[in-house]
Amino acid sequence: GAVVSQHPSWVICKSGTSVKIECRSLDFQATTMFWYRQFPKQSLMLMATSNEGSKATYEQGVEKDKFLINHASLTLSTLTVTSAHPEDSSFYICSASRLAGVWEQYFGPGTRLTVT
Amino acid sequence: GEDVEQSLFLSVREGDSSVINCTYTDSSSTYLYWYKQEPGAGLQLLTYIFSNMDMKQDQRLTVLLNKKDKHLSLRIADTQTGDSAIYFCAEIVAGGSYIPTFGRGTSLIVHP
Numbered sequence: 001g002a003v004v005s006q007h008p009s010w011v012i013c014k015s016g017t018s019v020k021i022e023c024r025s026l027d028f029q030a031t032t033m034f035w036y037r038q039f040p041k042q043s044l045m046l047m048a049t050s051n052e053g054s055k056a057t058y059e060q061g062v063e064k065d066k067f068l069i070n071h072a073s074l075t076l077s078t079l080t081v082t083s084a085h086p087e088d089s090s091f092y093i094c095s096a097s098r099l100a101g102v103w104e105q106y107f108g109p110g111t112r113l114t115v116t
Numbered sequence: 117g118e119d120v121e122q123s124l125f126l127s128v129r130e131g132d133s134s135v136i137n138c139t140y141t142d143s144s145s146t147y148l149y150w151y152k153q154e155p156g157a158g159l160q161l162l163t164y165i166f167s168n169m170d171m172k173q174d175q176r177l178t179v180l181l182n183k184k185d186k187h188l189s190l191r192i193a194d195t196q197t198g199d200s201a202i203y204f205c206a207e208i209v210a211g212g213s214y215i216p217t218f219g220r221g222t223s224l225i226v227h228p
Contacts, residue, residue: 004158006158032214034215041223042220042221043204043218043219043220043221044159044204044218046215049213049215091156093158093159095159097214099214102147102164102166103147103208103210103214104161105149105161105206105208105216106161107151107158107159107160107161108158109157109158110156110157110158112156
């Protein structure tokens with residue numbers, strides 16, 4: 001299967017600072033990239049959907065000014081958590097998708113964010 | 117909109133078969149996926165089935181689809197302790213937004 005990487009895998013930051021998370025599709029060009037948030041023992045919560053070169057589409061309740069998404073190329077998307085607060089601590093997972101006969105969606109390994 | 121339901125827990129003995137069930141609501145042309153998530157990791161695509169299929173087998177994994185009841189199952193033969201993880205069912209409606217709808221995940225615990 002295709003490989004999606006995320007960097008960093010974990011990060012600890014102080015309240016009020018900003019953190020950038022990168023998501024890369026390593027061996028394919030992604031039609032669409034998704035950002036999810038996952039709380040302990042819960043399912044994935046979709047935050048936003050982004051296509052290369054266009055603005056991200058945010059889900060209801062997700063602050064676009066707080067969670068900045070940049071989709072610079074078909075293989076790279078970034079999520080920046082601005083002015084992070086402890087309640088932003090979570091596991092953030094990206095996925096990259098392509099339509100290759102069937103719709104395929106591959107997930108990154110996730111980034112554990114802890115805001116102190 | 118779409119809704120995907122799964123039971124939350126399943127406990128099996130090592131060597132037995134595991135069956136994880138999922139129900140979905142959209143009867144349109146649909147892709148249905150099974151993902152595995154180990155602790156602290158992302159989701160690993162295990163297998164998928166299109167709604168015009170009834171069954172798909174891949175080594176120890178068998179996916180059965182009952183379109184009439186909108187019921188999907190994942191059977192893991194000869195379950196091993198390494199299969200302990202959370203298994204997510206997901207649905208994508210073809211021709212729509214291609215945004216998947218995930219179930220809440222079934223936590224599979226395999227004990228010796």
